[in-house]
Amino acid sequence: MSAHHRPGPHELGQNHLTDRRIVDEIVALVADRDLPVVEWAAGTGAITRGLARLGRPVEAVELDPRSLEHLRRIAGPHVRVTDHDILRHAPPTTDHDLVANVPFALTTPVLRRLLRLGAWQRSVLVTQWEVARKRAGVGGATLLTAQWWPWYRFTLQRRIAASAFRPRPSVDAGLLVVDRRPRALVPERPGYQAWVRSVFQGRGRGVPDILVRSGIPRSAVRSWASEHQVTERSLPRDLTAQQWAAGHALATGARRVAGRGIRR
Structure with missing residues (x-):
């Protein structure tokens, strides 16, 4: 995206998560891991607030100016708000976990970029339902999943109804967990x-x-x-x-x- 264009939520494909139970489940998936957390596409901070309560360093990455303003108002002492495009943001080079309510329009490029990045140990991702199923190999593995399986485990955690978001998307979402294998199954x-x-x-x-x-x-x-x-x-x-x-x-x-x- 051009540095001179500041897209709004509709252009970014943002659907903010409003179901508190889903937010709590996402936070619980990184709660006992004792690593800093990077949150991509933090939006208005529904997940950010839960991550902040863990008492660990959180970097909340967001591009929409209105969401950024809101994030900075609610950010706790453990949260650093970063104004950046998630397709260009450089996460830490040390071990961390990553959480993202992925804008549906950016699902494929976000996943491809994420899998090529080092250092993160667990990624908890909200994606379109069909994408989450395919990445987890439900109903058969896709080429992309098979190409990355020796380095990552893909787990489909649950289905998330479209009614859990505002604005409401046209399709349901899925909660996908990607864990880096401690030892790769293939050397190269x-x-x-x-x-x-x-x-x-x-x-x-x-x-x-x-x-x-x-x-x-x-x-x-x-x-x-x-x-x-x-x-x-x-x-x-x-x-x-x-x-x-x-x-x-x-x-x-x-x-x-x-x-x-x-x-x-």
């Missing part, structure tokens, strides 16, 4: 993510067939599938984080064997 990211994309886009009746067509020996694929309970008809959206990680290890090992064969 770019190669893994490119491989996952190739599997999603690959031709075949199921994942084992796709892997065989990619050049992995059928016997190795059969052993992997048996060990990790992958059926012949399992599709990419059906795999779990652990199955994806094991599949990538299989593909990496097959490439190494093929490489040694070529060098001979």
Whole structure:
């Protein structure tokens, strides 16, 4: 967004959370973690006030001038209000948790940016219901979820009715919790993510067939599938984080064997 344009709530897609029970549930998800909290898209401070009562440092990030004015009036001693675009704001480089009632219009760019940032340990996000379901792998994993699963756990906490917001959005929301894994399931990211994309886009009746067509020996694929309970008809959206990680290890090992064969 241009520095000369100060968009209002409607342009920002802001739907302020007004249901006190949902606010309390969001705050409870970071209450016992003893880390500073960054809140993106703080709005008029419904969640900010609850976070402030934890007695820990809170940075409330907001762009709308009217909301900023209100935030500064209600901010307690633990709260620092930051006037910034959440797509450009730089969170701390030390461990922290992040909370956001994500503007629906910005859901995808916010998620993509968040997953690439370091330091945060837990993110508690209010997003569109369908987005929350997809990210948590409910009904099948999407490409984006599968690409990031080795580094994060995605949990769908609950559905939030549209009536919990003002102005009322046209769809329900979901409460999504993203936790950084203490130990990644895969050692390197770019190669893994490119491989996952190739599997999603690959031709075949199921994942084992796709892997065989990619050049992995059928016997190795059969052993992997048996060990990790992958059926012949399992599709990419059906795999779990652990199955994806094991599949990538299989593909990496097959490439190494093929490489040694070529060098001979």
